[in-house]
Amino acid sequence: MANRSPRTQKTWSLLGDVRRKPSTYEVTAARFHYHFRKEPAPFELDPGMPLNLWYLKYREGSPFQVDDWEEFRDPYKLTYKDYVALQHDRETYLDLLIDTHEATSSVTRLDPAWVATLRELFVPLRFPLHVLQMTGLYVGQMAPSSFITNAAHFGAADEMRRVQRIAYWTKVLANAHGDELATTALARGAWENDPAWQPLRRACEQLLVTHDWGEAFAARNLAVKPALDALLNSQLADLARRNSDEFLALLFTEFGVDSQRSQDWSSALVRYALEHRPELREVLTGWLGAWQPRVVEATEPLAAIFATAPAAMATDDVIGAVREQHRAYLELCGL
Amino acid sequence: MALLKREEWQGFVRDVDWSYSYVDDSAVFPEWHCGTGKVPREAWSAWEEDYKVSYPEYVATQREKEASAYAVKSALQRSTTFDHLDEGWKSATKMHFGGVALVEYAAVLAELKMARFGLNGAWRNMATFGQLDELRHAQITTFFGHEFIGKDAQYDWTQKAFHTNDWVLISLRNLFDGMMIAPNVVDLAIELPLTFETGFTNLQFVALASDALESGDVNFANMISSIQTDEARHSQQGGPTLEILVEHDPVRAQWVIDKAFWGSARAFAALTGPAMDYYTPLEHRKQSYREFMEEWIIDQFVHTIEEYGLKKPWYWDEFMRGLDIWHHGLQMGLWYWRPTLWWRPKAGVSKDERAWLAEKYPNWEKVFGDKWDVLIDNVNANNLEATLPETLPWLCSTCHLPACNATQSRDGTWRVRDWSLQYDGRTYHFCTNGCRQIFWKDRDNVNHQTLIDRFLAGQIQPMDVGGILGYMGLTPDVMGDDPDYEAWTKDYVGRPVEGISLAAQS
Ligand SMILES: [Fe+2]
Ligand SMILES: [Fe+2]
Ligand SMILES: [Zn+2]
Numbered sequence: 001m002a003n004r005s006p007r008t009q010k011t012w013s014l015l016g017d018v019r020r021k022p023s024t025y026e027v028t029a030a031r032f033h034y035h036f037r038k039e040p041a042p043f044e045l046d047p048g049m050p051l052n053l054w055y056l057k058y059r060e061g062s063p064f065q066v067d068d069w070e071e072f073r074d075p076y077k078l079t080y081k082d083y084v085a086l087q088h089d090r091e092t093y094l095d096l097l098i099d100t101h102e103a104t105s106s107v108t109r110l111d112p113a114w115v116a117t118l119r120e121l122f123v124p125l126r127f128p129l130h131v132l133q134m135t136g137l138y139v140g141q142m143a144p145s146s147f148i149t150n151a152a153h154f155g156a157a158d159e160m161r162r163v164q165r166i167a168y169w170t171k172v173l174a175n176a177h178g179d180e181l182a183t184t185a186l187a188r189g190a191w192e193n194d195p196a197w198q199p200l201r202r203a204c205e206q207l208l209v210t211h212d213w214g215e216a217f218a219a220r221n222l223a224v225k226p227a228l229d230a231l232l233n234s235q236l237a238d239l240a241r242r243n244s245d246e247f248l249a250l251l252f253t254e255f256g257v258d259s260q261r262s263q264d265w266s267s268a269l270v271r272y273a274l275e276h277r278p279e280l281r282e283v284l285t286g287w288l289g290a291w292q293p294r295v296v297e298a299t300e301p302l303a304a305i306f307a308t309a310p311a312a313m314a315t316d317d318v319i320g321a322v323r324e325q326h327r328a329y330l331e332l333c334g335l
Numbered sequence: 336m337a338l339l340k341r342e343e344w345q346g347f348v349r350d351v352d353w354s355y356s357y358v359d360d361s362a363v364f365p366e367w368h369c370g371t372g373k374v375p376r377e378a379w380s381a382w383e384e385d386y387k388v389s390y391p392e393y394v395a396t397q398r399e400k401e402a403s404a405y406a407v408k409s410a411l412q413r414s415t416t417f418d419h420l421d422e423g424w425k426s427a428t429k430m431h432f433g434g435v436a437l438v439e440y441a442a443v444l445a446e447l448k449m450a451r452f453g454l455n456g457a458w459r460n461m462a463t464f465g466q467l468d469e470l471r472h473a474q475i476t477t478f479f480g481h482e483f484i485g486k487d488a489q490y491d492w493t494q495k496a497f498h499t500n501d502w503v504l505i506s507l508r509n510l511f512d513g514m515m516i517a518p519n520v521v522d523l524a525i526e527l528p529l530t531f532e533t534g535f536t537n538l539q540f541v542a543l544a545s546d547a548l549e550s551g552d553v554n555f556a557n558m559i560s561s562i563q564t565d566e567a568r569h570s571q572q573g574g575p576t577l578e579i580l581v582e583h584d585p586v587r588a589q590w591v592i593d594k595a596f597w598g599s600a601r602a603f604a605a606l607t608g609p610a611m612d613y614y615t616p617l618e619h620r621k622q623s624y625r626e627f628m629e630e631w632i633i634d635q636f637v638h639t640i641e642e643y644g645l646k647k648p649w650y651w652d653e654f655m656r657g658l659d660i661w662h663h664g665l666q667m668g669l670w671y672w673r674p675t676l677w678w679r680p681k682a683g684v685s686k687d688e689r690a691w692l693a694e695k696y697p698n699w700e701k702v703f704g705d706k707w708d709v710l711i712d713n714v715n716a717n718n719l720e721a722t723l724p725e726t727l728p729w730l731c732s733t734c735h736l737p738a739c740n741a742t743q744s745r746d747g748t749w750r751v752r753d754w755s756l757q758y759d760g761r762t763y764h765f766c767t768n769g770c771r772q773i774f775w776k777d778r779d780n781v782n783h784q785t786l787i788d789r790f791l792a793g794q795i796q797p798m799d800v801g802g803i804l805g806y807m808g809l810t811p812d813v814m815g816d817d818p819d820y821e822a823w824t825k826d827y828v829g830r831p832v833e834g835i836s837l838a839a840q841s
Binding site (some may be wrong): 008009010011012013014024027028029030031032033034035043044045046047049050051079080081083084085087088091092094095098099102126127130133134135137138140141146149150153156157160161163164166167168170171172175182184187188191192201202205206208209 | 336337338339343344345346347348350351353354355356357358359362363367389390391393394395397398401402405437440443444447448450451456459460463464466467470471473474475477478481484485488491493494495497498505508509512513516517779780781782783810
């Protein structure tokens with residue numbers, strides 16, 4: 001029975017007859033979700049048990065579906081090894097940035113009126129950003145191909161990165177400008193009660209209960225996150241610069257690098273889906289039709305805080321810039 | 336260096352929960368995903384891990400580890416070590432690649448689930464690192480396995496195995512889908528990080544690494560020991576979860592541990608047991624499987640559960656007796672159904688090897704010796720036919736492994752017993768009493784067709800060995816065979832034969 005054929009195999013037989021040897025990125029992700037579209041149920045358990053039904057409904061049953069997701073590639077082609085190397089470099093940069101600012105105690109020279117703006121606009125940020133972490137993980141958990149899951153993972157870890165740096169700086173601000181800045185009461189109080197945060201909180205809570213994988217992807221990666229990223233990584237960075245807060249300006253600009261990566265793979269995924277099934281445009285625009293108004297509503301009251309900073313930015317300018325960035329991104333997606 | 340210590344700011348990173356007003360809390364955290372059960376919701380706020388880590392610390396250490404693991408690999412790339420490795424040892428690694436690579440990826444989903452549905456921000460953050468770790472394990476394992484495809488097509492199963500209906504894989508999927516993907520996150524944290532990762536993975540990743548080094552496979556040892564260094568971090572999700580669960584619902588905590596330990600013990604008996612006691616060349620064996628189990632699993636496991644105020648599982652005596660039986664029976668099953676494997680199973684019963692087995696397992700000759708003698712005599716009589724399967728073994732409805740465990744009757748004889756029960760108008764068969772009891776307690780989840788059920792239902796066509804192998808995804812270039820019949824039968828050439836083998840000879 002040991003009838004071995006002499007031909008040398010180049011790669012996984014499941015990849016079919018491939019002409020070139022696939023890259024490391026490809027061989028370490030191709031067809032890893034062994035349960036996707038498996039018959040009679042995804043997992044090797046009672047086909048009627050709840051988890052099988054959940055995946056059948058929200059993954060296999062999502063309207064966001066093409067025949068083959070396996071050809072999708074993250075434009076950055078990140079493996080785990082590349083991701084930790086890349087982010088180690090970025091974090092080394094942030095460590096240096098913090099060291100520089102701590103060495104000169106730049107935080108103590110901030111205008112107290114600017115600190116008051118930060119108290120409103122910066123301190124509560126960990127709540128919505130943690131939601132992006134959780135929902136990014138959910139998108140990864142339900143995605144039909146590992147090429148998507150892995151990109152979503154890295155993105156979720158990026159959100160944790162952002163929350164941690166914000167936490168660090170919150171404490172620095174509190175040490176320089178009053179302990180109250182570091183209290184849960186202040187951060188969660190604003191998030192739960194301040195009218196400016198409520199529309200975003202509503203959108204975040206709705207995002208957490210969006211279980212269809214396609215809609216979860218569209219709502220998070222095409223609607224909520226790009227708008228919030230535009231507001232923070234470019235508009236808040238701009239506002240910080242105007243208020244002589246060089247550190248915060250550079251910090252948010254740095255977060256923009258992660259957000260760009262998220263947009264690059266997400267837009268590539270949308271284009272991939274539309275290429276394979278043009279009719280998915282209606283599915284996506286249908287979801288966006290529900291989510292865009294929520295996002296607009298969420299950013300407006302926050303944009304209004306920009307107008308109250310010592311060196312202010314007009315609310316409409318902020319809204320306009322966010323809207324324009326978001327529009328350009330959706331255009332890149334082909335939507 | 337940053338002026339603030341991690342402790343000064345990390346509190347905020349975990350302080351990210353609030354009360355929902357626009358949607359139902361039960362929609363954000365559905366009970367069947369979150370599994371709080373009798374534990375009051377606010378009790379989870381006490382969840383805290385011992386060993387904390389920040390994102391920059393994480394990427395710094397992990398980048399370092401990755402760089403060195405791959406550097407060792409490429410340094411070895413040019414050496415000829417691989418070509419000189421013993422076939423038995425290679426089989427142990429093929430089994431590992433196929434059986435483990437995509438389990439690591441299933442563990443990614445497990446971590447993702449805890450990172451999304453865990454009822455505490457600190458827990459969700461730890462699981463966010465955990466999912467990255469498991470991705471690392473899946474990628475490094477597939478990368479290493481992929482490198483060997485050109486040399487040996489059986490390494491193709493590193494990635495393919497989990498896509499097939501091979502009986503070993505049905506059993507592993509059933510175990511790991513059930514342990515890693517299906518449970519609510521509380522049960523999951525106790526089954527995976529606590530029971531599996533702080534216990535059993537040590538056996539496969541630390542103990543097996545010492546066999547690998549002995550066998551000259553530095554490359555493999557390098558890979559698995561590097562993987563194991565991540566467990567200390569993410570496996571700590573188990574402790575704090577168990578602590579809270581035990582306080583509010585010790586009965587559930589005990590059951591979850593008991594079930595996970597049993598399932599893991601069965602799978603390890605099927606794979607790690609034969610790898611250690613039969614495939615690893617005799618001169619390279621550090622300890623027997625039983626000794627490794629005692630050293631790495633049993634003492635530590637009993638110590639851990641007692642520390643949390645729990646008891647040894649109800650099946651403890653049956654499990655301990657099984658340490659001398661299960662993996663030997665499974666080894667015989669693996670060898671006999673060798674065309675269904677993606678490795679070349681060594682029989683490992685030459686005279687010297689048998690002497691070692693008899694020394695480590697005093698009942699070995701009595702229970703298994705005569706059966707191997709029949710196989711040996713058939714091989715020596717050039718009657719290989721008689722050593723090959725014509726049908727399937729009876730598979731257990733819980734562990735999906737062959738029901739081949741001998742137990743000692745009161746009259747001293749050893750016999751394979753059938754444990755069965757009636758449920759829903761059907762008779763189910765089990766390999767052990769433990770498997771039967773687990774099925775009964777968990778019947779709504781584990782009730783799943785075995786390969787035999789599928790065969791009898793006509794799902795496998797044609798209904799012969801060829802049809803079965805096709806259903807299992809075996810191709811001729813991969814199907815397992817003994818790597819060297821002579822190696823273990825030549826000691827017995829010319830001895831008088833009796834019984835079945837004599838009949839077969841004439
Ligand atoms: Fe792992
Ligand atoms: Fe692990
Ligand atoms: Zn069983």
